[in-house]
Amino acid sequence: MSEPTYNSTTERVQTWLDGRTLHIRFNNPARHNALSVDMWEAVPPLLAQAQDDDRVRLVVFSGAGDKAFVSGADITQFEDMRAAKEAVAYYEKMAETTLMGIADFPKPTLACIRGYCIGGGVNVAISCDIRIASTDSVFAIPAARLGLGYRYSAMKNLVDLIGPGAAKDLFFTARRIDATExxxxxxxxxxxESDALPALLAEYASAMADNAPLTVMAGKAITREILKPSPELDHALCASLIRGCFESADYTEGRTAFMQKRKPVFNGR
Structure with missing residues (x-):
């Protein structure tokens, strides 16, 4: 009986199995690997297949070319997919499903970053267990420049990873930082260095191939339990605050200014 193969639902997501490592590569280089709808939708079925595939010990996410890991959302779909209230709800559900699928995947995941890692790219990266990057990488979370809402799960991942002080610094200012910072x-x-990134990635792939998978997966599951939120958390409040951002005039202004390549003027309404 032949081993199952991995087939992406879109050419803008490439996938292949190399030894015990499954590679998922975002392939939209003309737009610096900005995430289009079909790219978001392609990831969950690949992870579902990998979860039951004993050959897979590690899943690696990367971006095609040498300019970007993921530069954010594909703005050519921005107006259609995120302007209307129903479209916002669908887009957010789709992105949340993919990102939580990465975060909850029981096997180790790694983001191999080169170039721009912006917005949704940061969300993908921080959903992974491990992140490695080339020195020419650039990171930013530009939500405050667009007026859009930033999901609770994404903010929690960021705060859990770098702490509330650093998370608020990056989020409030929307500034870009280099790989060293x-x-x-x-x-x-x-x-x-960028030319050493393949060797560094190979080091992780080799370690995951050699180490005991049950021990590694148990460690991941226990870490997830440690980081679970308090039962007093007000999820309804979080959802309401995010919904208010997407329904605001500021979000319309942020989206329009982004498309027109000008500085937005926000009024807090």
Whole structure:
């Protein structure tokens, strides 16, 4: 009986199995690997297949080319997919499903970052267990420049990873940081020159292939339990605050200014 193969539902997500490592590569280089709807939707079925595949010990996410890991949302779909209230709800549900699928995947995941890692790219990266990056990588969370709502789960992942102080610094200012600062904040684990990135990735792939998978998966599951939120958490409040951002005039202004390549003027309404 032949081993199952991995087939993506879109050409903008490439996938292949190399030894015990499943590679999932975002392939939209003309737009710096910005995430389109079909790219978001392609990931969950690949992870579902990998979860039951004993050959897979590690899943690696990367971006095609040498310019970007993921540069955010594909703005050509921004107006259609995120302007109307129903479209916002669908887009958010779709992105949440994919990101939580990465975060809850029982086997180790790694983001191999080179170039731009912006917005949704940061969300993908921080949903992974491990992040490595080349020295020419650039990171930013530009939500405050667009007026959009940032999901509770994404903010929790960021705060859990780098702490509330650093998370608020990056989120409130929307500033860009380089790989050195990202490492100092704990946003990435290790940094190397771009030509050394394949060797660093191979080091992780080799370790995951050799180490006991049940021990590794148990460690991941227990860590997830440690980080679970308090029962007093007001999820309804969080959802209401995010919904208010997407329904605001500021979000319309942020989206329009982004499309027109101008500085937005926000009024807090």
């Amino acid at each position: 990202a490492k100092s904040l704990g946003l990435v684990s290790r940094v190397c």
